[in-house]
Amino acid sequence: MYNLLIVDDEIHVVEGLLFDLNKDKLNISEVFTAYTIKMAKEVYDHHPIDIMLCDIEMPQGSGLELLAWVGEHYAATETIIITSHADFAYAKEAIELGSLDYLLKPVPTVDLEKAIEKAINKLSQKSQFNHYHKFWSQHHPLIIEKFWLDLLQQTIPSNEKAISEVMKERNLPYSKQMKFILLLLSVQRWNKDMTIRDQKILEYALKNGATEMIIDESQTGSFVQLDQNRMLIIMAVEPEIAGMPGDLRSRCNAYIESCHRFFYCDISCYIGMPVHAHEIPRMFDQLKALERNNVAYNNKVFLLKGDTIQPASVKLPDTELWAALLKKGAKEAIISEIASYLEGLVSSNQIHAEILQKLHIDLMQRIYYVLNLKGIQAHELFSDPVSAELSANSTRSVSDMMIWVRHVVNKALKHGEVESVVDKVKKYISLHLEDDELTRDKIAAQTFLNPDYLSRLFKRETGLSISDYLLHERIRMAAELIAKTEMPISQVAGSVGYTNLSHFTTIFRKYMDYSPIEYRQRKQRCPDQ
Structure with a gap:
């Protein structure tokens, strides 16, 4: 029998849930109620709670805060969120905090019973493990993950004697008859732009989903996070099993479909054959090879036996x-x-x-x-x-x-492309005429081209070298400024890259047949000439 706590600030909601609950059918012995977080904590102080139904928004604090508190102080409680808000942000945080389910008000009786039955099944599994399964579930996951990583990386030699000795040293139960199935889950891509936090939450959801959908109730699976997009499930199976459990492939297909639909990713699953502990590193290498050679298919289950992709001799193109x-x-x-x-x-x-x-x-x-x-x-x-x-x-x-x-x-x-390079050079020159250190090499650096090659290319297309084109553009711009503005000649010279007024005057006279002052006077007398 199980104890249930309902937490909601709306009295009519609590009364409605109490009315809908069939305690005998659901194997519920006691139902407690609370209308605030404070009241809920007081219930925990006096009674063991197995399952908690909790609203999110309440006047004296968020239900998510209560969820975090329960997770920290009463981790054995299975929690179910009930809310009026179909907000993905709430759902993400609830998943992150360990909520088993997320129900929208008004909650249909069928959905409520299914959620409670799901919680009871999970609680029941915890109490029905045999000695081996109890051990692997009771030890801290990091200890188990470290053991498997050491074996996979061959820090522990892959032979029966070495494995037996290490398990004995680490106080792990071990039998030569034990067999394991490896499942390599590989996220091929995320199909939605996400923050790092969102991706972390979805990675957590992927792991929880694999626990519920892939691992059978009679099995225990250990998870090893290999990298950001890959994790390995190592499942203990009965020693007499020689092949893959009958419905494992269908469970993996259902999991892949759910991940693609709800968690915005393409993911494939690679399943090995049952092996003894000392054979795990070799099996893992074979699964990695299978994954590496899957370059054509997304969201698919591959079996090591039957779906192996053998590299063939293929003629490369010309x-x-x-x-x-x-x-x-x-x-x-x-x-x-x-x-x-x-x-x-x-x-x-x-x-x-x-x-x-x-x-x-x-x-x-x-x-x-x-x-x-x-x-x-x-x-x-x-x-x-x-x-x-x-x-x-x-x-x-x-x-x-x-x-x-x-x-x-x-x-x-x-x-x-020739045209784009030449146009880019011309544009860069027009924007940097005032730069007295504008050189061919500096211009070439903007186009990622070799200076000599750029000079040949530019001259072929324009008939001018880069230095000649730069000079012509400076004189043209100077003539425009002299004729159409009252800007002092010294400022005109500086604006087109000449710091020496005398040198500017000499160059201007050479190309325009007049000194800068004479040119201005002439344009003022005869603007059209």
């Missing part, structure tokens, strides 16, 4: 064609060529991680070659954080590869 397309600036053509090649491998089930790695290397080789021909410095284009991240992720999947391909091809050809 990269000479890629180089020719890059030199011609045929952006869409090269992207289409690579996409067609990858689609063909996916449809024939020949795609794997090694192919993407080779493709990545070959494409970069061709891009570097073409950039070098054009005098473009590759590190100036691809050393930014976005390029680095896309490159690092490109071999994870076909879709990630194509995102990276579009990025590098677009960026390489954008900076290699």
Whole structure:
């Protein structure tokens, strides 16, 4: 029998819940009520509470505060939130604080009974573990996780004798007959922009969801967080089991569907075969290889036996064609060529991680070659954080590869287009005429081009060297200022990059046939000349 506490500041809500509850059916012995957080804490002081139904918004404090307090002082209590607010922020915080369920008012009797039965089942599981399961649940999870990490990283040698000795040293029960199934859960991508805090909450929700949906009531699973997007479940199974439990794949499929629908992520599950403890490192390596070579499919369950992706010998594409397309600036053509090649491998089930790695290397080789021909410095284009991240992720999947391909091809050809480079130089010069230290090298640095190559390119397109064009622009702008403003000649000289007035006057006379003062006087007498 179980004790239930209802906490809500609305008396009619409490009375309604009491009326709907079938205590005998739900195996409830006592129901306590409280209308404030203070009253709820007083109930805890005098009575053991197994299940708590709690509203969120109350006049003397938030139900989430009470949830946190219960989690700290009475962790055995299963909590269920009831609220009038369908607010995702509330739901996230409730999940983070350990709430078992989240119900919206008015709560249908069926939903209420299901939530309470869910809490009772969870409480019942805790009291029905055998000696082995009791041990693994009672010890601090970090101790268990540390043991498995040491085994996976082979800090503990993977042989029966060494494992037996370490378990004995750490006071862990162990039998040679024990078997375990490994499940590698891998988040392939998050499909929604989130803060770090939101992602942490959803990672916590993923773990809770796996506990409820994947691990059978008769089993105990230990979780090992491998990195930000991967976790390993190590499930103890009956020694006589030789294969995978019958409904494990369907449970994993249901879990994946829920994660994709509610937690905004693509996730795949890789399931190993039952093995003894000393065989776990080898099994883990096989699951990692299976995950690494899954570059084509999202939201799928893979079984090590039957779904293994074997790297095949595949003919790589002709990269000479890629180089020719890059030199011609045929952006869409090269992207289409690579996409067609990858689609063909996916449809024939020949795609794997090694192919993407080779493709990545070959494409970069061709891009570097073409950039070098054009005098473009590759590190100036691809050393930014976005390029680095896309490159690092490109071999994870076909879709990630194509995102990276579009990025590098677009960026390489954008900076290699003659017209855009020349226009960029002209614009930069017009904005920096007052800079008396404006040089060819300084201008080239803005375009990521070799100075010599930029000079040849600019002269071919404009008929002028960069220095001649700069001089002409300075004199043109100076003439405009002299003719149309009353600005002193010394200021005009400074505004177009001349610090020496005498030198400015000499250069101006050479190109305009008049000194600056004579030119102003002439324009004042005859504005149209």
